[in-house]
Amino acid sequence: MPISLVPILESEKTILRNLYSLYLHDLSKFSSMIDLGIDGSFKYESLDKFWDIDGISPYFIKLEGSIIGFILLLERPFLTEENDLVINDFFIINKYKGKGVAAQAAAKLFEAKQGQYFVIQVIENKRAVSFWRNLYIELNININEKQELIDGEQCLIQTFKI
Structure with missing residues (x-):
């Protein structure tokens, strides 16, 4: 299954906004900071700024030309x-x-964008933690990992170089 970013x-952005609502719905299970809006959707308030600020890069993940997800990558000069x-x-x-498509998407991203990475997961999100740990093993990536309390949520933080 060929994946593209x-x-x-x-x-x-309307498509991305719809996908973000699904994403935030999934995350709301693990975070007390995410609530349903009065219109019945989950909103990412800063989405409109993605195209105004250098270093904020949203990508669709496509499988055989169809959108199946997204990645929001932050990079320089946004990062300091x-x-x-x-x-x-x-x-x-x-x-x-x-089905392995997320791992393929991450591998594509790492091929295209090399450098020092930072990834974070809410520890309660066992599926995300497992995904990232398995990906690091699969791609033979050496990581530094620590736990930290962020916005009241216990998080796992990994850094690594590609």
């Missing part, structure tokens, strides 16, 4: 810390979870 155009790249958000629709 395609930069999301500002004209496609020691990390070059942050995978801020990573989402695959349920139909494709557990």
Whole structure:
């Protein structure tokens, strides 16, 4: 199954907004900070700024040309810390979870963007923690890992160089 990462155009932000609502719905199980909006959807308030700020890069994950998820990558000049790249958000629709497409998407990203990475998961999100740990093993990536309390949520933070 050929996976591609395609930069999301500002004209496609409605599609991304819809995917973010699904993503935030999934995350709401693990975070007390995520609530349903009065209109019945989950909103990512900063989404409209993605195309205005250098270093915020949203990508659709496509399988044979169809959108199946997204990655929000933060990079320089947006980042000023020691990390070059942050995978801020990573989402695959349920139909494709557990089929290896997320690992393929991450590998594609690492091929295209090399540097010092920062990835974070809420510890209660066992599926995400397991995904990232298995990916590091599969791709032979050496990581530094620590736990930290962020916005009241116990999180796992990994840093690594590609």
